[in-house]
Amino acid sequence: MKSWFFIADAHLSEDDLLRQQKLIDFLESNRDRMSCLVILGDLFDFWFGFPDYIHPPYRPLCETLVSLTGSGIRLIYCEGNHDFSMGPFVTETLQGELYPRFATLELNGQRVWLGHGDGVDPRDLRYRIYRALLKNPIMYRLIQQLGPRRTWKIKEYLSNRSWMHRRQPMDQKIPPDVHFARERCRDGSDVVILAHTHRPAQETFVYNGRTCYYFNVGDWVEHFSYLSYSPEGGFVLGRCDAAMPSSNLPETVLTDSSGAR
Ligand SMILES: [Mn+2]
Numbered sequence: 258m259k260s261w262f263f264i265a266d267a268h269l270s271e272d273d274l275l276r277q278q279k280l281i282d283f284l285e286s287n288r289d290r291m292s293c294l295v296i297l298g299d300l301f302d303f304w305f306g307f308p309d310y311i312h313p314p315y316r317p318l319c320e321t322l323v324s325l326t327g328s329g330i331r332l333i334y335c336e337g338n339h340d341f342s343m344g345p346f347v348t349e350t351l352q353g354e355l356y357p358r359f360a361t362l363e364l365n366g367q368r369v370w371l372g373h374g375d376g377v378d379p380r381d382l383r384y385r386i387y388r389a390l391l392k393n394p395i396m397y398r399l400i401q402q403l404g405p406r407r408t409w410k411i412k413e414y415l416s417n418r419s420w421m422h423r424r425q426p427m428d429q430k431i432p433p434d435v436h437f438a439r440e441r442c443r444d445g446s447d448v449v450i451l452a453h454t455h456r457p458a459q460e461t462f463v464y465n466g467r468t469c470y471y472f473n474v475g476d477w478v479e480h481f482s483y484l485s486y487s488p489e490g491g492f493v494l495g496r497c498d499a500a501m502p503s504s505n506l507p508e509t510v511l512t513d514s515s516g517a518r
Pocket of ligand 1: 298337375
């Protein structure tokens with residue numbers, strides 16, 4: 258039986274050609290045993306969807322994704338906090354399924370809750386306001402008017418705002434993402450899969466004799482981690498150990514390991 262693969266938070270930008278190639282190599286090397294690819298947001302450091310426009314530095318990975326779905330692999334994309342208006346790019350160009358907030362689906366009899374994992378802390382009011390202001394149809398229409406060139410210029414401004422990089426406080430007994438996952442399990446989910454913290458993680462809870470799991474898929478900035486699922490092997494967190502493709506291009510790796518982006 259083929260496997261599901263879950264990845265997130267590559268935050269690829271114009272300078273990250275080697276990391277982009279490493280992700281392409283990873284996807285290609287697993288293509289034959291992949292039935293579904295789930296991307297839990299922030300694949301690129303900034304995305305705003307324009308009709309028929311793909312930011313040129315992002316094209317190699319986009320071509321790989323098109324080729325995966327073209328060969329019958331299912332693609333699911335949950336938007337992250339760096340993804341805006343992904344609509345037709347995911348559903349038409351990539352032929353995938355888009356979930357702007359979260360997805361629930363059935364996987365081999367288990368109820369799975371999927372989401373990027375931003376906004377899991379109900380006390381983070383500043384982030385909630387930012388999200389409501391930026392991620393809405395009126396703002397999307399205004400940005401559409403600007404066109405790709407001007408929008409990518411303001412990207413630098415946006416991605417340097419602190420609220421784009423809300424960090425999870427580490428001093429809490431139970432981190433907000435774990436607390437959130439436990440609540441979803443209490444609501445009936447068997448498995449909760451998030452990203453956004455950039456830290457691969459795994460927790461097991463038991464509710465009324467029902468064993469529930471929380472996985473954080475980690476990132477492709479520092480950990481090069483992923484989650485896979487097969488009916489025989491269940492859920493397994495993994496890391497891509499392949500070396501970065503060699504090139505004369507300077508390598509740009511973001512090194513912030515302290516929290517979410
Ligand atoms: Mn994020």
